[in-house]
Each structure stands twice: as C-alpha cells, then as structure tokens.
Amino acid sequence: MSPVRRCSRTACGRPAVATLTYVYADSTAVLGPLATYAEPHCYDLCAEHGERLTAPRGWEVVRLADPSAPTRPSGDDLEALANAVREAARPQSRGTEGGNRGPRTADPVEVARRGHLRVLRSPDS
Numbered sequence: 393m394s395p396v397r398r399c400s401r402t403a404c405g406r407p408a409v410a411t412l413t414y415v416y417a418d419s420t421a422v423l424g425p426l427a428t429y430a431e432p433h434c435y436d437l438c439a440e441h442g443e444r445l446t447a448p449r450g451w452e453v454v455r456l457a458d459p460s461a462p463t464r465p466s467g468d469d470l471e472a473l474a475n476a477v478r479e480a481a482r483p484q485s486r487g488t489e490g491g492n493r494g495p496r497t498a499d500p501v502e503v504a505r506r507g508h509l510r511v512l513r514s515p516d517s
Contacts, residue, residue, distance in 0.1 A: 408436030424456035
C-alpha cells in the first residue's frame with residue numbers, strides 16, 4: 393500500500409489534497425484540508441476534483457481554507473513585481489561614466505526594503 397493517499401474518484405490516481413465530508417442533516421458538503429487519516433465516510437480528492445466539486449440542487453458547498461497552503465500572489469504583488477522589473481530594465485542615466493567629460497549625478501538613496509525589493513528615492517528629490 394502506498395503511503396500517499398490517492399483521490400477517491402474512479403480512475404483518478406492523483407495524490408489527494410482535500411477531504412470531502414457530507415453533513416446530511418444540513419444538506420451541506422464540506423471540503424477541507426486533507427484529513428490526518430482516512431475516514432470510512434469521507435472522500436479524499438485531488439486538487440482538480442476538489443476545485444470542480446459541485447453539490448446537488450438545494451445543497452451548499454462549504455470550502456474551508458487550508459492555512460498551510462501557499463497563497464497565490466495578488467494583483468498588487470504582480471503589479472509591484474512588474475514595476476520592479478521595468479525599473480531594473482530602464483537604462484541608467486548617471487551622466488558619463490568614463491573620463492572627465494561631465495559631472496556624475498548622485499546615487500539614489502534607499503528609503504525602504506521589503507524582502508528583496510528596495511524603494512529608492514531619486515537623488516533629485
């Protein structure tokens with residue numbers, strides 16, 4: 393027997409990531425994180441079958457969030473990353489680098505840091 397629990401759906405061999413339980417008295421299907429151990433009246437589902445789960449008419453599906461699951465980046469995170477890439481790709485205009493052809497402007501000043509991203513203040517400000 394494999395130590396990895398598999399999806400309960402017929403002909404699906406993917407690893408289970410969630411457990412489905414029915415609460416018949418409330419006409420509710422509860423989909424939550426994978427249970428610690430297999431229960432006889434619960435169904436283990438893979439990610440695809442968990443996302444596509446629907447309930448019968450008149451029933452409600454309750455999806456419990458898994459706090460240990462990685463979160464998807466938000467739109468703000470993706471926009472900040474895109475702006476950082478654009479800023480890094482922009483050509484530097486620091487005057488002339490070689491020789492005594494002109495004055496060199498001051499380097500930008502780091503104002504804040506968040507992880508590997510830095511907020512820089514323009515030397516003109």
